[in-house]
Amino acid sequence: MHSDDVVTSATRNRKYPLGGPSKGGTSSLSTRRKKSRWIPSFELRMMLPAIVPLAVLSLIPFGYLIWMSVSKVTLIGGVSLTGVGGDNWSKMFSDPAVWASWKISAFYFVATVGIEMLLGVGIAILVHERLFGRNILVSILLMPMFVAPVIVGLLGRFLTDSSFGLYSWLLRFVGIDNNVLGSPRTALAAVVAIDVWEWTPLIMLITLAGLSAVPQPLIEAASLDGAGYFKRLWYVVIPSISGVLLVALLIRAMDAIRFFDIIWITTNGGPADTTKIIPLRLYEIAFRFFDLGYAAAIGLTMLLFSIIVANLFVALLEKKKGAAQ
Amino acid sequence: MVNLDGSQFGGITRRDALRGTLLATSALVLPGLLASCSSSGTKTGGTSGATVSGGAPDWKQFQGTTLNFISENTAPSAAIAADSAAFTQKTGMTVKIQQMELAALVQKVALDFGSGGASYDVIYADPYQVLAPYYKGLVDLNVFAKDKSLPPIPGGIEDFIPSQLLTTGRFLDETKLYALPYDCPTMIWIYRKDVFAKFKGQMSQALGFDPTPSDNTTWEQYYQIAKWFNDNKAKTGIPYGTGHQAKQHDSLMCDFSNILTSYGGGYFADDTKVGGIGSTTPGKCMLDSPEAIQAAEFYNKLLSIANPGSTTWDWNGADAGFQAAQMVMVPNWHEYASGDVAKFGENVGFFRLPKGPKRSASIFGGTGVSINANASEKQQKAAWLFLLWATSAETQVADLKSKVGGGTPTRTSVYEMPEVVQNSKWPSTMPNLLATGAAREAWKPENAYLRPKIPQWNQVDTVVFTELSKMLAGQQSPSTAMKSAKQQIDKIVGA
Numbered sequence: 001m002h003s004d005d006v007v008t009s010a011t012r013n014r015k016y017p018l019g020g021p022s023k024g025g026t027s028s029l030s031t032r033r034k035k036s037r038w039i040p041s042f043e044l045r046m047m048l049p050a051i052v053p054l055a056v057l058s059l060i061p062f063g064y065l066i067w068m069s070v071s072k073v074t075l076i077g078g079v080s081l082t083g084v085g086g087d088n089w090s091k092m093f094s095d096p097a098v099w100a101s102w103k104i105s106a107f108y109f110v111a112t113v114g115i116e117m118l119l120g121v122g123i124a125i126l127v128h129e130r131l132f133g134r135n136i137l138v139s140i141l142l143m144p145m146f147v148a149p150v151i152v153g154l155l156g157r158f159l160t161d162s163s164f165g166l167y168s169w170l171l172r173f174v175g176i177d178n179n180v181l182g183s184p185r186t187a188l189a190a191v192v193a194i195d196v197w198e199w200t201p202l203i204m205l206i207t208l209a210g211l212s213a214v215p216q217p218l219i220e221a222a223s224l225d226g227a228g229y230f231k232r233l234w235y236v237v238i239p240s241i242s243g244v245l246l247v248a249l250l251i252r253a254m255d256a257i258r259f260f261d262i263i264w265i266t267t268n269g270g271p272a273d274t275t276k277i278i279p280l281r282l283y284e285i286a287f288r289f290f291d292l293g294y295a296a297a298i299g300l301t302m303l304l305f306s307i308i309v310a311n312l313f314v315a316l317l318e319k320k321k322g323a324a325q
Numbered sequence: 326m327v328n329l330d331g332s333q334f335g336g337i338t339r340r341d342a343l344r345g346t347l348l349a350t351s352a353l354v355l356p357g358l359l360a361s362c363s364s365s366g367t368k369t370g371g372t373s374g375a376t377v378s379g380g381a382p383d384w385k386q387f388q389g390t391t392l393n394f395i396s397e398n399t400a401p402s403a404a405i406a407a408d409s410a411a412f413t414q415k416t417g418m419t420v421k422i423q424q425m426e427l428a429a430l431v432q433k434v435a436l437d438f439g440s441g442g443a444s445y446d447v448i449y450a451d452p453y454q455v456l457a458p459y460y461k462g463l464v465d466l467n468v469f470a471k472d473k474s475l476p477p478i479p480g481g482i483e484d485f486i487p488s489q490l491l492t493t494g495r496f497l498d499e500t501k502l503y504a505l506p507y508d509c510p511t512m513i514w515i516y517r518k519d520v521f522a523k524f525k526g527q528m529s530q531a532l533g534f535d536p537t538p539s540d541n542t543t544w545e546q547y548y549q550i551a552k553w554f555n556d557n558k559a560k561t562g563i564p565y566g567t568g569h570q571a572k573q574h575d576s577l578m579c580d581f582s583n584i585l586t587s588y589g590g591g592y593f594a595d596d597t598k599v600g601g602i603g604s605t606t607p608g609k610c611m612l613d614s615p616e617a618i619q620a621a622e623f624y625n626k627l628l629s630i631a632n633p634g635s636t637t638w639d640w641n642g643a644d645a646g647f648q649a650a651q652m653v654m655v656p657n658w659h660e661y662a663s664g665d666v667a668k669f670g671e672n673v674g675f676f677r678l679p680k681g682p683k684r685s686a687s688i689f690g691g692t693g694v695s696i697n698a699n700a701s702e703k704q705q706k707a708a709w710l711f712l713l714w715a716t717s718a719e720t721q722v723a724d725l726k727s728k729v730g731g732g733t734p735t736r737t738s739v740y741e742m743p744e745v746v747q748n749s750k751w752p753s754t755m756p757n758l759l760a761t762g763a764a765r766e767a768w769k770p771e772n773a774y775l776r777p778k779i780p781q782w783n784q785v786d787t788v789v790f791t792e793l794s795k796m797l798a799g800q801q802s803p804s805t806a807m808k809s810a811k812q813q814i815d816k817i818v819g820a
Binding site: 077078161164183272274287289 | 431459636
């Protein structure tokens with residue numbers, strides 16, 4: 001580079017400290033582009049007060065969780081982490097108890113979400129058909145949803161107690177004399193039933209909202225074309241509310257994966273580990289054995305599973321939206 | 326014996342102390358004029374500004390301090406909470422008591438240690454779930470016991486029942502003291518005296534022995550008695566003979582351990598040492614021994630005729646079942662006596678547990694109260710005063726009279742008080758004492774059973790009750806259950 005070139009460049013820099021116009025103004029444009037890349041947009045700046053705390057509250061713990069999963073964690077005198085490589089992960093993949101819990105979780109997940117969807121949609125359709133006293137009926141049906149899960153668990157335990165439980169007393173009349181929460185054959189079914197009792201109203205509520213948005217002319221047109229009740233339901237109503245149903249499914253699926261309270265209160269994972277779903281196993285390892293490194297590895301797999309399930313439902317929703325357009 | 330009543334120490338206040346100090350200082354400057362004023366014998370002592378009169382420290386030296394006490398939701402803690410105004414009156418301090426289920430307590434205490442802070446100054450230190458795994462987070466109480474600025478242990482450390490002090494207060498090192506014995510639940514045989522009395526003749530004839538609980542009653546006879554009650558429910562009006570705390574829970578391990586030990590089995594070769602002072606290296610698990618397998622076989626047989634609710638009951642459920650007249654007898658913690666007496670009056674009886682081929686064994690479930698090592702020096706010293714008050718003879722007697730339950734004493738001297746002796750028999754104004762005859766019999770070295778005190782106990786306990794639960798569910802034989810538990814426990818303890 002010649003000295004003249006250096007002087008010219010320096011002068012230009014003094015005049016235009018951010019790069020200034022040169023050769024037809026292209027430098028100015030690229031500088032502005034560079035600048036806009038580094039300075040957040042107005043919208044982003046407005047969102048920062050919300051995004052920063054959210055990142056602090058979720059990303060830092062997430063990073064810490066990953067670090068814990070490759071460490072041995074000790075608590076006395078403050079938390080300290082000692083690296084153990086992939087030990088916790090290999091232990092998890094070779095632990096039959098964890099696999100057994102995943103199997104129970106899968107069954108539990110399919111059973112609760114499946115039954116709740118069927119019953120919730122069914123009840124919503126029946127309630128929707130009813131014109132007189134619908135609001136009162138909906139209010140009554142929604143009641144279980146407003147009870148704290150721990151209380152629902154306690155109610156379930158008392159109602160099925162073999163000594164003084166109302167349900168046990170009723171079951172004896174139909175020849176079922178065993179202890180529903182104490183028998184491996186019935187315990188899982190009992191906790192599924194308790195969950196279904198509490199959360200079916202949520203599905204019903206969401207479905208009712210969807211049903212009220214189904215265009216009436218569409219149903220009338222189908223009727224005029226000779227479609228009966230069930231045909232209208234299957235070919236018109238259900239497709240119209242399928243987006244809403246997917247949202248309901250997503251909400252309940254996310255809840256079912258991390259389900260804990262009712263099983264903890266009623267069976268504590270027993271009898272014979274038949275109700276020990278993965279969140280209970282995780283709790284036991286984290287807060288009973290305080291093997292926090294191992295628990296972190298299990299927690300991360302639960303998170304991964306949740307993300308996969310959530311993405312699956314979101315993809316289905318997108319597909320549905322695309323088809324509608 | 327040192328009386329806990331502040332008046333005995335001269336009722337020294339901060340103002341008295343300050344006045345005494347000023348007088349003493351002045352006396353040094355003006356010895357001729359004020360020599361007589363400095364002879365009061367009052368002086369300041371300790372870093373905390375404790376005042377001492379004739380060697381007696383001030384109970385109000387931490388006035389205005391607030392202590393946080395975390396405890397299991399037990400009857401003794403309910404009584405302590407109800408009586409906490411007495412502590413405030415005595416010390417000028419306030420104590421906030423948080424009561425919760427034991428598992429939640431263990432979790433909160435561990436997380437508190439992990440935080441490096443001290444949300445809790447006083448900790449209900451279960452010997453197996455808190456003391457053994459987290460003893461490094463607790464203060465060696467000898468420091469305070471020797472501190473002249475603080476009150477000593479009323480009645481001396483030797484007033485505590487020695488075996489309970491060892492179990493609840495010490496770990497690994499006999500010279501260190503981590504907790505003062507606070508409660509002492511012990512499993513005993515609770516039964517309906519009226520039903521036994523009514524059918525004694527018929528049962529004796531049918532069974533060929535006197536069914537009344539006695540020193541010679543065996544577990545096999547207990548089974549036969551329970552079966553007789555099952556077979557004769559129409560006569561008694563009670564559906565089952567026995568009920569148990571056999572939920573997949575800590576309670577199942579407790580219930581089984583009585584039988585395991587009475588059959589000569591044990592968790593580790595040196596169970597006496599491992600259960601007493603504790604160990605970090607308990608050695609190989611002994612659950613695959615013939616005695617342990619025999620015990621598991623018997624337990625399986627016993628539970629097959631027990632109230633079917635047993636597999637959903639922990640200790641609370643078992644007691645509720647007993648009070649609901651769902652069974653005639655139940656092995657349970659002796660501190661349930663007050664509720665049972667309230668329900669059945671003199672018709673409920675208490676006895677130490679039956680014998681097995683080897684001996685009678687009653688599991689001890691007592692706990693101590695400790696001080697958090699992360700708390701500040703001032704909080705620790707203030708907490709020491711709470712420990713002294715909560716475990717004092719006066720408070721233990723007050724607990725016995727409490728309307729909200731109350732525990733049973735951990736001090737020998739309390740059992741010798743005339744009022745306590747008198748109320749140990751029906752009719753009693755201290756119903757928990759009605760079970761202490763059976764409990765004290767169970768505390769005798771030949772009858773007592775102390776479970777392993779090891780840092781890995783939570784894992785070991787979980788393995789034991791999970792394998793037993795599988796056995797009771799019919800998923801595996803007693804032999805398989807014991808062998809599987811042994812295999813897992815060996816892995817946990819690194820044997």
